Amino acid sequence: MDTQSLQAFLAVADTQSFSRAAEQLYLTQPAVSKRIATLESQVGTRLFDRIGRRIALTEAGSVLLPQARRILFSVEDSRRALANLSGQVGGKLTLATSHHIGLHRLPPLLKQYTQRHSEVELDLHFLDSEQAYQGVLDGTLEMAVVTLAPHPHEQLQVVELWRDRLCFACAIDHPLNQQPPQSELSLTDLCEYNCVMPGAKTFTGSLIAKRFSQAGLELPVSMATNYLETLKMMCSVGLGWSLLPEKMIDSELVELKVDTPPIYRPLGYLVHTNRTLSNAARMMIEELENTRGESPIK
Structure with a gap:
């Protein structure tokens, strides 16, 4: 089995489309089909069922999928290890970050990094933190800078760099802002009004939900994103109160005083423990470590 056929197989499996796989690999669709046919001939069985426009893995394809990922992971790891011997900092660095961190934490760092290491091709992906974790685990991403998961993963090296204090906030004219200046709201008080929150399955959303569930309360979420x-x-337009990073509280919002300990979310980077990092990734980690504890930009 050659690596090009395995790459085509993974691309079709991930996109569930020959045409999208071709776009991803910068090939023609017939070229992708030929590589899949070659691989099916080598393993002696069909790997995909083609039902109308739908593409699905056969049982054999499902068995091959994790093995193919491991083979390509090992090949790329070997290439990086050999390339690192030269000491040069170049090649492609596939890095994922969340939209918020990409906007508020990384711009100065990325500018400095690209100026210092102009030979690096930075392949930057904006993903939800949960997707970025999966990308590092399956090897499609070399590293990620995201909100960190509440529980460690044995295959990942996770390093916290910053902490966001999440503030209870609402619009200036929201009923929750009509309390006497020195009074504190309770979590129960908040639950009398609708809120807008991060998705329940996100790391940030689960962190917030946990605080309320510990108090025996359920968040009255009207909308989530x-x-x-x-x-x-x-x-800010009054669709509900929320919890937002401290630096996002501006003149359009008011921070509410709530009788509960502060809620913090950890932010940092992660890499796979079994992956040989490229020199480009090592330099990126060095730049990230230099920002430890820094405040975000507004």
Whole structure:
């Protein structure tokens, strides 16, 4: 089995489309079909069922899928290890970050990095933190800078760099802002009004939900989105109260005093423990470590 056929197999399996796989690999669709046919001939069985426009893995394809990922992972790892021997910092660095971190934490760092290491081709992906975790695990991403998961993963090296304090916030004219200046709201008080929150399955959303569930309360979520900038907008126009990073509280919002300990979310980077990092990734980690504890930009 050659690596080109395996790459085509993974691309079709991931996209469930020969045409999208061809776009991803910068090939023609017939070229992708030929590589899949070659691989099926080598293993002696069909790997995909083609029903109309739908593409699905056969049982044999499902068995081959994790093995193919491991083979390509090992090949790429070997290439990186050999390339590192030269000491040069170049090649492609596939890096994922969340939209919020990409907007508020990384711009100065990325500018400095690209100026210092102009030979690096930075392949930057904006993904939800949960998707980025999976990308590092399956080897499609070399590293990620995201909100960190509440529980460690044995295959990942996770390093916390910053902490966001999440603030209870609402629009200036929201009923929750009509309390006497020195009074504190309770979590129960908040639950009398609709809120707008990150998705329940996100790391940030689960962190917030846990605080309320510990108090025996259920969040009255009227709308949810994984984009904090969108949450801020919805909160500022009165669609509900929310929890937002401290640096996002501006003149359009008011921070509410709530009788509960502060809620913090950890932010940092992660890499696969079994992966040989490229020199480009090592330099990126060095730049990230230099920003430890720095405040975000507004």
